[in-house]
Amino acid sequence: MDAAIRARGLCKWFGEGNLRTNAVRDVNFEAHFGELLYVVGPSGSGKTTLLSMLSGILKPNAGTVELEGQDIWKLSSNALADLRLHKIGFVFQDYHLFPRLTSAENVAIPLILRQQPWDEALKEAAAQLQIVGLKDRADLSPIKLSGGEQQRVAIARAIVSRPDILIFDEPTASLDGDTGRRIIEFIKREILNEHRCILVVTHDPRIFEYADRIIQMEDGQLKKVEEHTVQ
Amino acid sequence: MSGVLRIAYKLLVNDRGKFAALLIGITFAVLLMVMMTSMFAGVMSRASATVINTGSSIWVMDPAVNTVANAIPIPDYVLDAVRSLDGVKYAVPLFTGSGLVKLQNGDYQAVSIMGLDDSTLLGRPRLLEGRIEDIYADDGFIVVKDSEYAKMGSPSLGAQFEINDHKGVVVGIARVASSGLFGIPTLYTTYGRATQDLPTTRFTMSYVLVEPKSHDDIARIARAVDALGYRALTKEQFMQRTADFYKYQTGVGTNILLMTVISFIVGLSISGQTFYTFILENLEKFGALKAIGAKSRELVAMILFQAAFTGFTGYGLGVGLCALLIAAAKLRLPSYAATVTFFNLGLAFAMVLVITAFASYVGIRRVIRIEPFDVFRG
Numbered sequence: 086m087d088a089a090i091r092a093r094g095l096c097k098w099f100g101e102g103n104l105r106t107n108a109v110r111d112v113n114f115e116a117h118f119g120e121l122l123y124v125v126g127p128s129g130s131g132k133t134t135l136l137s138m139l140s141g142i143l144k145p146n147a148g149t150v151e152l153e154g155q156d157i158w159k160l161s162s163n164a165l166a167d168l169r170l171h172k173i174g175f176v177f178q179d180y181h182l183f184p185r186l187t188s189a190e191n192v193a194i195p196l197i198l199r200q201q202p203w204d205e206a207l208k209e210a211a212a213q214l215q216i217v218g219l220k221d222r223a224d225l226s227p228i229k230l231s232g233g234e235q236q237r238v239a240i241a242r243a244i245v246s247r248p249d250i251l252i253f254d255e256p257t258a259s260l261d262g263d264t265g266r267r268i269i270e271f272i273k274r275e276i277l278n279e280h281r282c283i284l285v286v287t288h289d290p291r292i293f294e295y296a297d298r299i300i301q302m303e304d305g306q307l308k309k310v311e312e313h314t315v316q
Numbered sequence: 317m318s319g320v321l322r323i324a325y326k327l328l329v330n331d332r333g334k335f336a337a338l339l340i341g342i343t344f345a346v347l348l349m350v351m352m353t354s355m356f357a358g359v360m361s362r363a364s365a366t367v368i369n370t371g372s373s374i375w376v377m378d379p380a381v382n383t384v385a386n387a388i389p390i391p392d393y394v395l396d397a398v399r400s401l402d403g404v405k406y407a408v409p410l411f412t413g414s415g416l417v418k419l420q421n422g423d424y425q426a427v428s429i430m431g432l433d434d435s436t437l438l439g440r441p442r443l444l445e446g447r448i449e450d451i452y453a454d455d456g457f458i459v460v461k462d463s464e465y466a467k468m469g470s471p472s473l474g475a476q477f478e479i480n481d482h483k484g485v486v487v488g489i490a491r492v493a494s495s496g497l498f499g500i501p502t503l504y505t506t507y508g509r510a511t512q513d514l515p516t517t518r519f520t521m522s523y524v525l526v527e528p529k530s531h532d533d534i535a536r537i538a539r540a541v542d543a544l545g546y547r548a549l550t551k552e553q554f555m556q557r558t559a560d561f562y563k564y565q566t567g568v569g570t571n572i573l574l575m576t577v578i579s580f581i582v583g584l585s586i587s588g589q590t591f592y593t594f595i596l597e598n599l600e601k602f603g604a605l606k607a608i609g610a611k612s613r614e615l616v617a618m619i620l621f622q623a624a625f626t627g628f629t630g631y632g633l634g635v636g637l638c639a640l641l642i643a644a645a646k647l648r649l650p651s652y653a654a655t656v657t658f659f660n661l662g663l664a665f666a667m668v669l670v671i672t673a674f675a676s677y678v679g680i681r682r683v684i685r686i687e688p689f690d691v692f693r694g
Contacts, residue, residue: 134689142607142688163611170609177691181604185330186323197319198610206319242608 088151089250089282090116090139095148097134097305108134110305112148118249119279121272121295124286126302132286133254135302139284140173140252141165153249170198174243178255180235182227188238189214189223195246213241216275233264237271244276251276253285262291269295320610324618327598328625334597337590338626339633342671345583346634346664347641349576353660354642356572358653362497363562364555366412366430369492370439372525374537375554376407379547382561384554385497387412387522394546398524401540403533408433411510412522414500418478419469427468427479428502431510438525441504446473446488451506458488458504462495463650479503482513499651576663584671587630591623591675595682600691607688619679627672631665 095112098105109131116122116139124132137143139150141157150157157168169175174195182191192210197203214223217237219230227235236256243251253272257265269285269292277283285296293299301309329335361368366384367375376398378388398407411431418424432439432451440448441460450456457479459468471477475486484503496502505513511520526548528534534550541548549557563569595602602615638656645652 137689140607166606166609166611168609169607173609175604175607177604177607179600181601181691183323183327183598183601185327190323190326194323194605195608197323198605198608198614200319203319203322 088115089118089120089153090284091149091151091154092135092139093149093151095135095138095150096146097131097138097143098146107305109138109145112305112307114300114307114310116250116282116284118282119277121277121283121285121297123293123296123299124284124302125288125293125299126308127288130302131305132288132302134305136252136254136284136286140175140250141169170195171246172249174246174248174251176236176239176243176251176253176256178258180227180239182235182238182242184226184228186226187224188219188227188230188241191227191238192241192245194242199246210241210245213245214238216244217241217271232259233268236260236264236268240268240272240276249281251281251283253283253287255287255289256285257287257289257292265289265292266295320614320618321621324621325625327618328594328622331594334590334594335626338587338594339630341586341590342583342627342630342668343633343637345579345586345671346631346668347637348579348582349664349667350635350638350656350660351641351654352572352575352579353663354638354654354656356569357657357660358655359497359568360555360559360562361494361655362653364558365492365494365496367551367554367558368494369441370410370430370525372410372439372551373528374526374534374548374550376524376526376541376546376548377522379545381547382565383558384412389517389519390521390524390546391519392521394544395521395524397544398526398537398541401537403529403536405527405529406436407524407526408436408438409507409521410439410523410525411507411520413510413514413516415479415503415514417468417484417501417503420475420477421469423469425467426500428496428498428500429479429510429514430502430504431507432504433525434506434508437506441490441492444489444491446486448488450487451504453485453487455483455485456487456505456509457484458490459486460492460495460502460504461489462492462502464495464499464501466650468501480513480515484513495651497653580667580671583667584674587626587671588675588678591626592678592682594622595619595679599682599686602683603686603688603691606686607691612684615683616680619683620676623672623676623679627668627675631668635661635664 092112092114095109097109098107100106112135126132138145144158189207189210192213193206196206196209211223214220217240219234219237222230227238256268273295299311300307363383378390381388395407395409398404413429415427415429416424417427444461451458459471471486473486477484528537538548642654
């Protein structure tokens with residue numbers, strides 16, 4: 086499999102002197118296209134910090150991150166924003182959907198940021214909502230949807246611009262067990278493909294079985310890489 | 317960018333409670349600011365009504381005169397002296413004063429009297445009815461048909477009245493550009509009749525109206541009149557002097573200025589606070605947008621658009637509401653002195669821009685500072 090993301094010697098610390106906290110220490114790993122990769126570990130182990138550095142959101146203090154061979158931290162802030170817009174899709178833990186917009190408008194946001202005309206963007210958003218099974222919810226505000234439905238709207242927003250890399254932050258944290266499993270099954274079945282790499286930060290053991298590979302973090306370091314047989 | 321602004325628009329107007337609070341804040345701030353300044357402009361315009369209506373280029377007066385209504389009579393030789401100055405095309409006397417009219421029904425009514433130069437009738441009003449030459453007829457008076465006209469019993473041509481125990485006959489009905497400040501009807505007659513029928517001091521002339529030969533002569537005439545011990549002011553200077561008197565020596569201007577500043581502060585506080593709360597509530601969403609790939613300038617544009625849209629909508633509503641209130645007030649009170657001027661509108665607009673800029677600034681500061689990482693971190 087090709088490397089979608091390659092991290093080398095990644096370090097991140099916060100504060101200076103006696104107050105310095107090492108959040109991520111010398112992390113090296115690769116993520117591949119066609120792979121559902123979990124980053125797991127206890128709270129404070131550096132999962133979110135690592136994910137933020139990999140996705141071009143948080144600048145590392147040391148090390149490099151290559152996305153499809155390009156060192157992203159050598160890009161200007163605008164180029165980095167463009168890269169996130171075109172190559173990476175995010176599904177946040179709390180979804181961060183705009184309650185004052187309809188579900189379709191929420192999904193269309195990445196396309197609108199890419200200067201796509203409003204009507205075209207909405208049409209494309211409706212198509213993505215159909216993929217996630219929410220075609221009839223397109224005109225509803227996210228606050229009128231259940232947690233699982235909101236999660237799917239967030240997924241539709243993440244995939245609408247067809248990114249190569251998808252990043253899920255605790256995707257099942259706010260969902261009950263069944264819904265969480267259904268969401269992950271859906272992601273694996275419908276969203277993952279050979280041209281896409283999905284990174285999931287989680288500490289929900291109920292969904293570990295769906296991962297292709299699990300990276301375990303502890304105290305800012307990679308402790309273990311666990312290969313799973315594809316389910 | 318238009319799609320981003322459309323998102324900004326929907327985020328704003330779909331939050332109906334906040335949007336209404338923002339609009340109410342700015343609308344009432346604008347309403348108060350425009351209302352206050354319009355009332356002031358109305359009072360100022362009426363205070364200078366005689367200057368506006370007469371239309372003379374230069375007014376010669378006693379140096380102690382502060383407003384056109386409070387003329388200090390000047391001796392006749394001033395007229396001759398002014399006429400002899402270099403650069404003076406012509407100069408005529410003007411009488412302004414007040415009198416007591418006894419109407420046909422027996423009621424008494426205070427009136428303002430304008431005595432025009434007998435030979436030229438300089439400063440005469442535009443006649444709606446009657447002929448100007450009839451002002452020379454026995455006891456001839458012209459009545460101004462303004463908001464105070466009814467107080468004279470809405471007389472028609474030929475109507476008779478008594479003024480200071482002299483007979484008066486309405487020979488003309490006229491319209492002027494601006495009504496007076498004091499809510500009393502205005503009568504025009506000749507200078508000679510005015511000084512004959514009305515009790516006066518030893519000197520009778522209120523002002524000398526001067527027309528210079530050219531604009532360049534104004535300064536020279538003013539200097540020469542100064543040397544005589546009197547004061548020559550252009551029409552604009554006289555209006556400004558009148559306005560300054562009401563502004564700084566009566567407290568009217570200070571009070572209105574204070575009210576305007578208070579309105580501005582109230583608008584600024586309500587709008588700034590509400591807009592800040594609106595931004596705070598959406599802060600994480602803006603952070604999420606940044607993470608997705610929105611650039612800072614796009615987020616700044618969204619906030620500026622939201623603030624500007626709210627500000628300008630509130631401005632329009634405030635000005636509209638103010639115009640409506642003034643129109644309604646004038647229906648009930650014809651002499652209600654309030655005038656919406658371009659200056660008032662410009663001033664309120666500038667203040668709305670300040671409110672909008674302030675509200676945007678506080679919002680932009682927060683949004684620029686939010687790190688997408690904070691969204692992940694929760």
